[in-house]
Amino acid sequence: MANSVAEQAAGPGEVSSSKGGARLRLPVTRGWRLTDAPAAWLLITPVIVLFGISVVYPLFDTIRISFFDIKGLAPAKWVGLGNYVTLFGDATFRNTLLTTLIFTVGTTVISVSLGWALAMLCAFAPAQTTPFRGMMFVTFGISEAVSGYMWLNILRPDKAGLLNAVIGIFVPGYAHSWLGDPNTALWALIFVASWSGVGLPLMLCFAAVQSIPRTVLEAAYMDGAKPFSIMRHIMMPLSLPGVRVAVFINLLGALRAFDIIYVMTGGGPVRATETVGYFMYRESMTQFKLGYGAAATVVLLVAVLVISIPAIIQRTAGAK
Amino acid sequence: MIGRIPWWTVVVVGVIATIWVIPVLGIVITSIRPPSEVALGWWRIDNVSFTLSAWIRVWSEYPLAQAFWFTGMLAAIATLGTMLFAPVAAYAFHFLKFRFRRVLLIIIINAFVLPQQVVVIPLFILWRDLKLIDNIAAVLIPYIGLSFAWSIFLVKNFLEDFPKELIEAAKIDGCGPISTLRHVVLPNATSPIYAVGVLQFLWTWNALLLPMLYLRSMQPLPVLLTKVAGTYESNWDLRSVAAIVTTIVPLIVFVVFQRQFAAGSQTRTGAKE
Numbered sequence: 312m313a314n315s316v317a318e319q320a321a322g323p324g325e326v327s328s329s330k331g332g333a334r335l336r337l338p339v340t341r342g343w344r345l346t347d348a349p350a351a352w353l354l355i356t357p358v359i360v361l362f363g364i365s366v367v368y369p370l371f372d373t374i375r376i377s378f379f380d381i382k383g384l385a386p387a388k389w390v391g392l393g394n395y396v397t398l399f400g401d402a403t404f405r406n407t408l409l410t411t412l413i414f415t416v417g418t419t420v421i422s423v424s425l426g427w428a429l430a431m432l433c434a435f436a437p438a439q440t441t442p443f444r445g446m447m448f449v450t451f452g453i454s455e456a457v458s459g460y461m462w463l464n465i466l467r468p469d470k471a472g473l474l475n476a477v478i479g480i481f482v483p484g485y486a487h488s489w490l491g492d493p494n495t496a497l498w499a500l501i502f503v504a505s506w507s508g509v510g511l512p513l514m515l516c517f518a519a520v521q522s523i524p525r526t527v528l529e530a531a532y533m534d535g536a537k538p539f540s541i542m543r544h545i546m547m548p549l550s551l552p553g554v555r556v557a558v559f560i561n562l563l564g565a566l567r568a569f570d571i572i573y574v575m576t577g578g579g580p581v582r583a584t585e586t587v588g589y590f591m592y593r594e595s596m597t598q599f600k601l602g603y604g605a606a607a608t609v610v611l612l613v614a615v616l617v618i619s620i621p622a623i624i625q626r627t628a629g630a631k
Numbered sequence: 632m633i634g635r636i637p638w639w640t641v642v643v644v645g646v647i648a649t650i651w652v653i654p655v656l657g658i659v660i661t662s663i664r665p666p667s668e669v670a671l672g673w674w675r676i677d678n679v680s681f682t683l684s685a686w687i688r689v690w691s692e693y694p695l696a697q698a699f700w701f702t703g704m705l706a707a708i709a710t711l712g713t714m715l716f717a718p719v720a721a722y723a724f725h726f727l728k729f730r731f732r733r734v735l736l737i738i739i740i741n742a743f744v745l746p747q748q749v750v751v752i753p754l755f756i757l758w759r760d761l762k763l764i765d766n767i768a769a770v771l772i773p774y775i776g777l778s779f780a781w782s783i784f785l786v787k788n789f790l791e792d793f794p795k796e797l798i799e800a801a802k803i804d805g806c807g808p809i810s811t812l813r814h815v816v817l818p819n820a821t822s823p824i825y826a827v828g829v830l831q832f833l834w835t836w837n838a839l840l841l842p843m844l845y846l847r848s849m850q851p852l853p854v855l856l857t858k859v860a861g862t863y864e865s866n867w868d869l870r871s872v873a874a875i876v877t878t879i880v881p882l883i884v885f886v887v888f889q890r891q892f893a894a895g896s897q898t899r900t901g902a903k904e
Contacts, residue, residue, distance in 0.1 A: 350808035351727035355735070358720040358779050365750055365776025366742050372753035429647065432640040439641045443648035450651060452885030454837035456853040457878040460860045461654035464661060464673075464867065471672045473657065506651070538637060567746030570839045574857050588748050595752050596844055605752050612749060619744040626784075630737050631791075 373612070377605040387602070394606035403582055404590065404607065411586040411614075414501055415565040421505040423557050426512030430550065431542050433513075434520040444513065451510030459574030462503045466490055493583035496576050500584055504571055508561050515553035520546050562618050566611065587611045662686065662871035669867075685868035692869055693859055695852075695876055702836055702851035703880070705767060709774035709835040713782050714828045716775070718820060721786035722812050726798060740787075743780035747840060750777070758845055769845035774835050782827040789823035790816070829888040836881045852877040 345353070377394055379387040398404050429447070433440040450458065465473045468488035479485040489499045523545065531541050567588050572578060578585040578593060585593065588611055595604025616623075661673045663681045690696055723729075724736045750773050758769045793816065801811040817824075839853040846854075856877045859870050 345807050345809055347727040347808055348729040351723040351729040351732070354723040354727075354809075354812070355720045357716045358739070358783070359735070361716070361772060361776035362739060362742070362779050363776075365754070365773040366745065366780070367738075368757075369750040369753035370745065372756075373749055376752055376756075429644060432644050435637055435640045436644075440644045443644045446648040447651045448889070449882070449886065450655075452833070452882050452889075453655070453878050454839075454853060454881060456837070456839050456856055456860075457874050458654075460856060460870070460874045461658050463860065464657050464871070465654050471670060473653070473672065473674065476672050476674075506654075509651075563744065563746075567748060569748070570837075570853070573839070574860060588746060591748050592751065592840070596755070601752050601756070608748050608752065611746060615744055615746055622744065623741050626740050627737050630733060630740060 370612075373605050373608050376602055377609050379602045381601040383599040383601075390602070394602050397603065398606050398610070403585075406582070407585050407587055407590045407607075408610075410497060410584065411566070411588075413497060414504070414568070414584075414586050415562060417498075417501040418504040418508060418565040418568075419558055419561045421501065422508035422561055423512045423554060425505065426509045426514075426557065427516050427547075427550065427554055429509070429513050430516035430520060430553075431546055433517055434542075434546055435538060437517075437521065444517065448510040448514055450507050453507065455507065455568075455570035456574050458503060458507050459571045462499075462506070463490075463575060466499055490576050491580055493580050496580060496584050500572060500575060503575065504565060504568060507571075508564065511560060512554065512557035515557050516550040519550040519553040523549050559618070559622060563615065566615055566618070587614070658871040658874050661867050662875060664868070666865070666868050685872050689869045689872040689876075692866075693855060693873055695855065695873060698850060698852050698855045699876060701849050702853075705770065705774070705842075705851055706832050706835040708767075709771055709778075710828050710832045712771070712775040713778045713831040714824055717779055717782035717827055718786045718817065718824050719812065720779070721783045721790060722816050724783065725787050725790040725793075726811075726816070727808055736783075736787075739779055740784040741780070742777075743784070745777075745780070747773075747777065751840065751844060755844060764845055765847040767846070770838070770841050773841055774831075774838065778827075778831050778834070782831065785827055785830075786820065786823045789820060793819070826888075829884060832884060833881045 376387075378389060378391055380390045380393065381387045429444075433444055453461075466489040467475070468491060469486055470476055470479060470484075472486075472489075474489065475486050478487075487495070489495045527545060528541060531545055536544070566586075568586060569588050569592065572584055572586065572589045573592075576584040578589050587607055591604045591607040591611065593604075594600045594607060598604075657673055661669060662685055663683065664673065665680060665682050665684070668678050668680065669675060724732060754769070754773060755764075758764050758766075763769045797815050797819070798811060801815045806814065836851075837853055838851070839857065842851050843854045843857075850858075852873075856870075856873050859873055
């Protein structure tokens with residue numbers, strides 16, 4: 312497939328380069344040859360165009376729109392920092408910031424610490440736990456919308472919800488509307504997001520532990536180290552790179568979360584589960600306050616960039 | 632491992648893993664038992680019988696079949712687009728010299744941190760002005776455009792270990808940059824190209840936000856699922872079938888290509904340990 316496009320792309324390009332000539336004065340066996348630079352531009356043009364439309368333009372346009380008051384189809388009005396002033400004066404938005412913080416930190420801490428702990432346990436019996444690791448990793452491959460639906464089924468507010476039924480064994484007649492109660496809805500979402508997110512840290516940390524040379528572990532064992540201290544002093548420190556990657560991916564994932572909130576609570580009850588990523592959708596796409604929504608998006612963007620600084624530095628340094 | 636295996640670790644992991652699959656089991660069982668039997672919970676075993684009634688009725692209750700093909704078509708086009716453009720660009724960024732090469736590369740590979748919320752408002756206005764709302768291009772362009780941040784990075788990482796001798800040999804044999812790409816690099820870079828394809832397929836099949844906003848008449852499966860899941864109806868059996876249909880294809884792809892997926896998600900962050 313890729314061949315055929317290269318072929319098509321090569322057609323006109325090779326002709327147009329006839330004036331440039333070959334860079335190497337070696338016998339040219341077939342046709343005209345393109346020098347590096349025109350060939351490169353030819354090859355990256357589709358990427359530049361599509362990337363420009365779907366990343367660069369939206370990025371700058373979101374920032375531009377955030378300085379305007381745009382409601383629906385009415386003409387835009389320049390308001391400077393007006394949207395931001397309104398945003399931070401808006402008690403709902405301030406509450407959204409807090410919700411975002413709790414959701415992001417809660418999801419990351421629970422999924423990474425659970426995944427890390429499970430990876431340590433699995434490392435003591437790699438063969439016996441293979442099917443179990445698969446069972447937990449699979450949840451990572453289920454789309455957020457479907458995960459949300461599966462948990463709606465478990466968290467049903469009546470006795471047909473499994474969670475209520477399990478608690479009902481100890482407290483007869485127990486029925487709690489987990490997603491209808493503002494005090495439990497956010498924690499239910501955090502738990503479901505962690506349920507999907509645990510696979511990645513589990514796998515990354517397990518892979519890190521598996522790559523520890525056998526000799527290191529054998530030496531520790533010979534010196535009389537107990538399994539727990541092998542875990543504490545060898546496996547945990549050596550799996551830290553995996554933990555770091557997982558923390559970063561899960562933080563980014565939680566900050567941009569939308570699907571799971573949309574499916575499970577729609578931001579409710581009384582906007583108790585709205586994160587900034589959901590708030591921007593609600594304000595711009597259901598209330599049609601485009602400028603206001605854009606300002607919220609810029610706030611989200613700043614949060615994302617702040618936690619991404621180390622990753623960006625690393626990638627930029629590695630871009631040779 | 633070393634020494635005796637502490638049996639309790641296997642038990643603990645097993646119990647947690649079992650709890651982990653219960654929600655999956657829940658919708659599978661809900662989808663194949665008559666609703667009257669499971670009114671008090673899908674796990675009840677007072678009466679046990681199975682029925683495929685929901686699996687048969689769902690196709691006429693919801694436009695599930697059309698949505699299935701539509702989702703497959705969107706995912707296939709977006710996947711092919713990424714599999715074509717990303718490796719070709721990664722080759723140019725890695726082996727060819729041109730102005731602004733490093734600047735462009737840095738901008739593209741760092742864009743992976745951007746949340747999709749950033750594109751929502753500008754593209755909504757742009758598509759509205761261009762009358763592209765409800766045109767599949769409205770979602771295909773951002774699907775492919777947003778994928779370059781990680782797909783080019785993934786292929787370029789692979790090319791870093793590509794033997795330079797092969798490139799030199801091709802040059803000496805009279806290959807220009809494009810025939811080198813076609814005859815030498817692409818045939819030897821199929822594994823990252825497939826990895827990119829798998830990741831892009833999963834991502835586009837599961838996409839919810841962009842198609843929900845930019846498409847009207849035809850909607851892919853996740854959007855359809857949220858529409859039927861959000862209603863307060865009691866047809867849990869039908870909705871469970873819809874959920875299974877929505878996730879079955881990406882789930883199979885995910886299980887089959889787990890290795891590529893793990894490798895891909897690792898390179899997505901820039902960690903190359």
